[in-house]
Amino acid sequence: xxxxxxxxxxxxxxxxxxxxxxxxxxxxxxxxxxxxxxxxxxxxxxxxxxxxxxxxxxxxxxxxxxxxxxxxxxxxxxxxxxxxxxxxxxxxxxxxxxxxxxxxxxxxxxxxxxxxxxxxxxxxxxxxxxxxxxxxxxxxxxxxxxxxxxxxxxxxxxxxxxxxxxxxxxxxxxxxxxxxxxxxxxxxxxxxxxxxxxxxxxxxxxxxxxxxxxxxxxxxxxxxxxxxxxxxxxxxxxxxxxxxxxxxxxxxxxxxxxxxxxxxxxxxxxxxxxxxxxxxxxxxxxxxxxxxxxxxxxxxxxxx
Amino acid sequence: xxxxxxxxxxxxxxxxxxxxxxxxxxxxxxxxxxxxxxxxxxxxxxxxxxxxxxxxxxxxxxxxxxxxxxxxxxxxxxxxxxxxxxxxxxxxxxxxxxxxxxxxxxxxxxxxxxxxxxxxxxxxxxxxxxxxxxxxxxxxxxxxxxxxxxxxxxxxxxxxxxxxxxxxxxxxxxxxxxxxxxxxxxxxxxxxxxxxxxxxxxxxxxxxxxxxxxxx
Numbered sequence: 001x002x003x004x005x006x007x008x009x010x011x012x013x014x015x016x017x018x019x020x021x022x023x024x025x026x027x028x029x030x031x032x033x034x035x036x037x038x039x040x041x042x043x044x045x046x047x048x049x050x051x052x053x054x055x056x057x058x059x060x061x062x063x064x065x066x067x068x069x070x071x072x073x074x075x076x077x078x079x080x081x082x083x084x085x086x087x088x089x090x091x092x093x094x095x096x097x098x099x100x101x102x103x104x105x106x107x108x109x110x111x112x113x114x115x116x117x118x119x120x121x122x123x124x125x126x127x128x129x130x131x132x133x134x135x136x137x138x139x140x141x142x143x144x145x146x147x148x149x150x151x152x153x154x155x156x157x158x159x160x161x162x163x164x165x166x167x168x169x170x171x172x173x174x175x176x177x178x179x180x181x182x183x184x185x186x187x188x189x190x191x192x193x194x195x196x197x198x199x200x201x202x203x204x205x206x207x208x209x210x211x212x213x214x215x216x217x218x219x220x221x222x223x224x225x226x227x228x229x230x231x232x233x234x235x236x237x238x239x240x241x242x243x244x245x246x247x248x249x250x251x252x253x254x255x256x257x258x259x260x261x262x263x264x265x266x267x268x269x270x271x272x273x274x275x276x277x278x279x280x281x282x283x284x285x286x287x288x289x290x291x292x293x294x295x296x297x298x299x300x301x302x303x304x
Numbered sequence: 305x306x307x308x309x310x311x312x313x314x315x316x317x318x319x320x321x322x323x324x325x326x327x328x329x330x331x332x333x334x335x336x337x338x339x340x341x342x343x344x345x346x347x348x349x350x351x352x353x354x355x356x357x358x359x360x361x362x363x364x365x366x367x368x369x370x371x372x373x374x375x376x377x378x379x380x381x382x383x384x385x386x387x388x389x390x391x392x393x394x395x396x397x398x399x400x401x402x403x404x405x406x407x408x409x410x411x412x413x414x415x416x417x418x419x420x421x422x423x424x425x426x427x428x429x430x431x432x433x434x435x436x437x438x439x440x441x442x443x444x445x446x447x448x449x450x451x452x453x454x455x456x457x458x459x460x461x462x463x464x465x466x467x468x469x470x471x472x473x474x475x476x477x478x479x480x481x482x483x484x485x486x487x488x489x490x491x492x493x494x495x496x497x498x499x500x501x502x503x504x505x506x507x508x509x510x511x512x513x514x515x516x517x518x519x520x
Contacts, residue, residue: 045424045431061424087438191459191487192448200457202450240436240443240494 038092038163040099042151053146060147063140064089067129069205071140076131077263078199078206078215081144084128084223086236089151092163093235093242097148099164102157117145127221130263166231171286172248176226178293181256184249188238189257197260212260214302219265225285229254259288264301273299329407332400341395345404348388353411357511360469363462366413370458372405374485383485385477416454416464429505432498440497445506448490453510459487463510471507 048054063070065088067080082088089097104117111123118141122133134140155161186195192208193199199210210216217223223232234250235242245253269275277290277299289299333353336344345364350356353365364372378384379393396404425431433453436444446453448460455462463471477483478495486492495503 045426048424058424088435091438188488191490202454202456205451207447207450207456238488238490239447240441240490241488242441 036162038161040092040155040161040163042090042096042098043153048150053150056143056146057150060143060145060150061088063144064147071131071134074125074131074134074140075129077129077217078210079129079217080209081124083209084232086239089148091236093165093167094232095165096151096163098152098155099161101145101148101152102155102159102161103164117148121145126266128217128223130216130218130221130266166228167235169227169230169234169247169250171227172251176248176251176255178252178256178259180249181252181254184245184253185256188245189253192239197257211257212262214263216262218263219289219299219301220267220280224258224262224289225287226251226254226258227285229258255288259293259298261298261300261302265289265299268301273297328400329403329405332396332404333407337396337400337404339395339397342392342400345408353408354414354465355467355470357467357469360467360473362467362470363413363465364408365411367409367461368455368458369405369409371461372408373401374458376401376405378485383483385482413462414465416450416462417452429502429509432502432506433509437497442494442497445510466511468504468507468511471510472503475503475507 048057064081064085067082068075068078084095085091085097086094092099100120101117104120105114106120107113108115108120108123111119115123116136118136121141121144122136125131125133189211193211194208196213197211197216198213199206199215200208206215222228230247230250230253233254234245234247238244265276265280267276267280269279273290281287281289281299291298332342333345336342345353348356348359348361349364350361353363355361355363355365375384376389376393376396379386379390382390393401425434431437432442432444434444434446436442436447445463448456449463450456450460453463455464474483475491475495475498478486478492484492498506
């Protein structure tokens, strides 16, 4: 019983100051390294049953790959689930759904409570898609959760399965460099994502997602962390050429992308970037929110 | 001549000037360039620029001007090889390349199928076209070439409406090195990872007229 008391005290303090973390973040435990080769194979489309469940999986799949167009009321920018979770949420080292679904419910540091899978997805809508999350009992949430559940068929629950998340890319000893990052961006990324990170559209719909600006992920999204973006980039970008950038290049270009303005963190505390930084960004990996770069305050937010 | 008529004629001349300028591209398309070796495009690419499928001559109509211009330059520098187009590209002047590219980009193309990505792809060819095969690092064709393969920006040309034999020839050219002008070598890796059967099937998938794609 004794060890519980300091933990409870810390929790109580945390609710006031939100600084000390009383419990490990179970949703963000160390992602297995790339040395552990992914073994899990999600089920094939051909295995999908032709019944109400199969239909719901198909609906969830549709929302997953075409989120912005099918859920305009919930998505406030130009992003789809499949922009961060490649190959329809199937790809190892691209935060596949089969690595995520079986890990919930889980405690998350981000909102300091035990989250259901639906609550986790709501986080994606609030931050990565800068929108209004669908209700936990909405048909869309049921469809998305059913799709993730189906992809996780035969995966163990509560196990850090190899291939889950984005493998951590250690920060290079000399940190990162914006100028080098800009160079990598120009040479490797701009062809799809545009010279100004604006993405590319066809007939008004994004085909290649915007990386900054009003239609990109907001300052509260996990991808705003340089370490997270570096991990995603290293193992997934350029599309079809994963692993082609060095760790240094991945960090440099992640820093370049994430120094640009994007929609404000919806958790903005009393209209203050500094208060928001202290509460939500100071202990959130490597990020630039609320810092000054070349004399310019980062985190002002852009567009709506 | 009254002053008014002078003004009218003067205005007409000014109005006609940009049209005459644009006609350069059209003239190259229909009659060829100033150098006789720069033959007229329509001879092989069809009077509407939509290509001649039976011969495998590609569609040029509605392709991005930047893409067309880059291809002509690449035939000159050897990063794209093709016995007919190489001397032809070398016979065009810089201005002519620019003009004909802009003209071709302005030509109307057939509508592109609005093949979105909502459906789970049940057959392997549709799956390859829409989603690729990530066990071999192959992205879905439409992820870069756009919905329905209609093209995205200047760097990702349309696949839709191109003859299957042309698309097959290009994928094979990337495999054997006759074509190495893809930005960031994005196509080389994809082409080398695909099998002959997949190349044929996916080429036919995009070459298929839109009308046959739409099923009730």
